[in-house]
Amino acid sequence: MYATLKAIHVGCVIASGAGFFARGLLMLAGSPLLKARFARVAPHIVDTLLLASAITMAVLAHLVPTQQPWLMTKIIGLVVYIVLGAIALRYGRTRGQRTLAFAAALATFAYIVSVALTRSPLLGL
Numbered sequence: 627m628y629a630t631l632k633a634i635h636v637g638c639v640i641a642s643g644a645g646f647f648a649r650g651l652l653m654l655a656g657s658p659l660l661k662a663r664f665a666r667v668a669p670h671i672v673d674t675l676l677l678a679s680a681i682t683m684a685v686l687a688h689l690v691p692t693q694q695p696w697l698m699t700k701i702i703g704l705v706v707y708i709v710l711g712a713i714a715l716r717y718g719r720t721r722g723q724r725t726l727a728f729a730a731a732l733a734t735f736a737y738i739v740s741v742a743l744t745r746s747p748l749l750g751l
Contacts, residue, residue, distance in 0.1 A: 628686055631679050638676035639742075643735055645669050646711060650728040653715055660715070699747035703738040707731055 645668065652660040659665060683689075684697070691698045710731035718724035741747055 628683060631683050631686070635676060635679040635683060638672050638679060639739065641672045642669070642676055643739075645672060646735070647732065649715055650732070653724060653728065654721075696741050696745040696747055699741050700738055703734055703741065707734040707738060710734060 649660060649665060649669070652665070684691070689697055691701055710727045713727035714724050714731055715728075718727055737749070740749060
């Protein structure tokens with residue numbers, strides 16, 4: 627069961643990251659597709675599956691975030707990523723703010739993946 631959950635989680639990470647990247651490109655292009663129902667609903671479905679699989683895996687593995695620095699780092703990184711993504715796709719007042727937030731969110735996403743792969747908060751060390 628854990629292996630299945632991990633496969634779902636990794637698939638959702640890829641889908642979530644690719645979806646955010648695509649929506650960011652639509653934002654930069656000023657495309658009305660960003661307001662399409664699919665672009666607004668699909669990320670919530672993917673991210674819900676992503677979070678549910680993560681929580682379930684942590685429970686099954688008896689992981690406590692406060693006792694696992696890499697896991698706590700991922701959680702903090704996720705909060706930063708969500709805030710930056712919201713600024714990039716919705717709340718940024720200027721194109722410059724949105725672009726900067728988009729780039730920072732992508733860097734944060736890459737950092738979270740690095741922490742997950744290495745189980746170290748020190749950028750892959």
